[in-house]
Amino acid sequence: MLEACRxxxxxxxxxxxxxxxxxxxSFAPWVQELGLKVExxxxxxxxxxxxxxQPGAVLRLPFSPSICHGSGAVCGQxxxxxxxxxxxxxxxxxxxxxxxxxxxxxTMHFLRPVTFDVVSDARMVRxxxxxxxxxxxxYSAVDKRPVGMxxxxxxxx
Numbered sequence: 001m002l003e004a005c006r007x008x009x010x011x012x013x014x015x016x017x018x019x020x021x022x023x024x025x026s027f028a029p030w031v032q033e034l035g036l037k038v039e040x041x042x043x044x045x046x047x048x049x050x051x052x053x054q055p056g057a058v059l060r061l062p063f064s065p066s067i068c069h070g071s072g073a074v075c076g077q078x079x080x081x082x083x084x085x086x087x088x089x090x091x092x093x094x095x096x097x098x099x100x101x102x103x104x105x106x107t108m109h110f111l112r113p114v115t116f117d118v119v120s121d122a123r124m125v126r127x128x129x130x131x132x133x134x135x136x137x138x139y140s141a142v143d144k145r146p147v148g149m150x151x152x153x154x155x156x157x
Contacts, residue, residue: 014043014096019057019089022098031081035062039119043093056123056134057089060141063117073113080108083136083150086122091132091154094124100157101132109149117141120150131155 019038037060045053059082061067067078084103092098122136131153138148 014041014093016041018097019092022089022092023085026098027085031085034067034078034081035064036060036082036085037062038089041089041093043096054123054125055090055094056121057086057093058119058121059086059089061118061120063115068115071113073115074118076108076110079110079114079118079138079148080106080150082118082120083108083122083138083148084152086120086136087134087150087152087154090122090124090134090136091127094127094132101154102157103152104131104155105151105153107151111146111148114140114147118147122150129156 016038019041023036023038024032038057039060040058042056061074061078061082063074067074069075084106088101091101118138119141120136120138122134124132124134126133133151133153136150136152137146138150139146
């Protein structure tokens with residue numbers, strides 16, 4: 001479980017900068033070694049958003065031989081870590097700051113091998129004071145085709 005590192009301010013919204021701090025200050029060193037990049041954070045409804053808009057975060061996993069298995073494709077563990085990390089940041093976006101939580105369920109459907117940068121678009125489906133649910137779509141940064149679908153659930157402290 002992550003340490004209780006609250007990234008919040010009274011008059012500000014959880015943004016890319018706050019997400020970057022959370023990523024570098026609170027995640028395990030091996031997760032940091034993946035080189036994940038925070039691309040966007042949506043803590044508040046953007047103008048013109050559809051009625052089914054959900055808070056979320058978009059992260060990129062840069063391709064590297066160090067995260068691949070023998071076949072040259074990115075290993076599933078790296079993709080699961082990308083999905084989990086992006087969901088933690090999506091939860092923080094929905095709460096406008098980090099709260100201690102623990103992963104209680106994560107199901108991933110792997111759709112095709114990955115030999116390129118992967119982007120995870122994580123969105124909150126339901127949040128309450130005890131349990132939060134989210135989904136993440138993983139797709140190729142090259143052609144935008146899906147490479148994985150993830151459903152996650154978190155218990156909050």
